Amino acid sequence: MYYIGVDLGGTNIAVGLVTREGSIVNKRSVPTGADRPFEEIFADMGKCTLALLDENGILADEVDCVGIGTPGTVDPDQGVLLYANNFKYGRNVPMRGLMQQYINKPVYLGNDANAAALGEVIAGAAKGVKNAVMVTLGTGVGGGIVIDGRVYEGQYSAAGEFGHIVLICGGEPCSCGRKGCWEAYASATALVRQTKEAMESHPESLMHRIVKEAGKVSGRTAFDAARQGDAAGQQVVDRYIFYIAEGLLDLINIFRPEVLIIGGGICNEGERLLNPLRAYLRANSYGEGLLPEQRLEVAKLGNDAGIIGAALMHA
Ligand SMILES: [Zn+2]
Numbered sequence: 001m002y003y004i005g006v007d008l009g010g011t012n013i014a015v016g017l018v019t020r021e022g023s024i025v026n027k028r029s030v031p032t033g034a035d036r037p038f039e040e041i042f043a044d045m046g047k048c049t050l051a052l053l054d055e056n057g058i059l060a061d062e063v064d065c066v067g068i069g070t071p072g073t074v075d076p077d078q079g080v081l082l083y084a085n086n087f088k089y090g091r092n093v094p095m096r097g098l099m100q101q102y103i104n105k106p107v108y109l110g111n112d113a114n115a116a117a118l119g120e121v122i123a124g125a126a127k128g129v130k131n132a133v134m135v136t137l138g139t140g141v142g143g144g145i146v147i148d149g150r151v152y153e154g155q156y157s158a159a160g161e162f163g164h165i166v167l168i169c170g171g172e173p174c175s176c177g178r179k180g181c182w183e184a185y186a187s188a189t190a191l192v193r194q195t196k197e198a199m200e201s202h203p204e205s206l207m208h209r210i211v212k213e214a215g216k217v218s219g220r221t222a223f224d225a226a227r228q229g230d231a232a233g234q235q236v237v238d239r240y241i242f243y244i245a246e247g248l249l250d251l252i253n254i255f256r257p258e259v260l261i262i263g264g265g266i267c268n269e270g271e272r273l274l275n276p277l278r279a280y281l282r283a284n285s286y287g288e289g290l291l292p293e294q295r296l297e298v299a300k301l302g303n304d305a306g307i308i309g310a311a312l313m314h315a
Helices: 038-055 095-100 112-123 188-201 207-214 221-227 231-255 265-269 271-284 304-311
Strands: 002-008 012-018 024-031 063-070 073-075 080-083 091-093 107-111 132-137 141-147 259-263 295-298
Touching: 002 038, 002 112, 002 304, 012 038, 012 304, 024 038, 024 304, 038 095, 063 095, 063 112, 063 304, 073 107, 080 095, 095 107, 107 112, 107 304, 112 132, 112 141, 112 259, 112 304, 132 231, 132 265, 141 231, 188 207, 188 221, 188 231, 188 265, 207 221, 207 231, 221 231, 221 271, 231 259, 231 271, 265 271, 271 295
Parallel strands: 002 063, 063 107, 132 259, 259 295
Antiparallel strands: 002 012, 012 024, 073 080, 080 091, 132 141
C-alpha cells in the first residue's frame, strides 16, 4: 500500500507517494497560485496527484489514503479548512470533498506544522523516538507536538501554536493581537527588528557595512558581524539565543520530549546557534543533573517532512 501526502504551501503544492515506513517513492509539485479560487487550486492538486500515480504505474487500488497538510485551522471530522489567514480563499473550504473528486479515497486534513513534526519523527531528526516537539523559527514561530508516535492536534488541529505563548507580559506587539508573544522575540522577523535597533544605537558596528554590501538587514546580519568579532552583533545574537532558549525551556517543562527539533532558515547558522542553545538548556533545565540531557536536533527533511507527515497522519 502507498500513502499520498500533500504539503499545501503558499508558493507550491507538493504531492508525494509515501510508503508505510515513511520514505518518499516519488513526488511532484505545482505552483499554488494562492490568490486563485480554491476550486482551481484543488483541480491542480488533484491532477498533480493523478499524474504522480500514473507516472509511477500505481493504481488507485494501491493507495490507502490521502493526507493534506495545510496552513490554518481545520475541522478534521468534517474535512473542512475553517480558516487560514495566508490564503485568499481563507474560510470554510471543503478540502476533503474537493480532493475526492479526483481520487476517491479517505482524505485526512491536518495542520502543516503538525504534519512536519510527525514527518521528522517518522523519518528525520527524531527518527526512532516516540515523544518529540518541533519548533520552526521562520517569519513566525510554529510547531508541532508528537506524543507516543502520533500528532497531538488538539481541537481543530490548532495545538502547537508555540509562537503565541507569552514570553514577556506586555511586551512587543504580536500579529495575533496580544503582546509579548514568543514569536515577537524569537522569529526571524523579530531578529531583523532587533538587528535594526542595535544598528541605530551602534553606528560603529560592522553590521552597517554588512548591510550595505548585502543590500538589506536579514536574519544573518548579526550572526555575520558576530563571526567577525563585532561586539554589537554578538550582543544581538546572544540576546536572540536567550529568547529562543527561554521559550524552549518552557516547552521542555511542559512536554519533556525525548527530542526537541528546531527548524527554519536560522538553523543554517549551525553550531554558532546550537552550541550556546544547548549550553543554556543544559544549565537551566529543571531537574538538571538528575534527568538525562535534552536532545536538541535540527530538522533534517525540509519540505519532505510535511509530505511524509501528512501521508501518514492516520496510517
Ligand atoms: Zn501572538
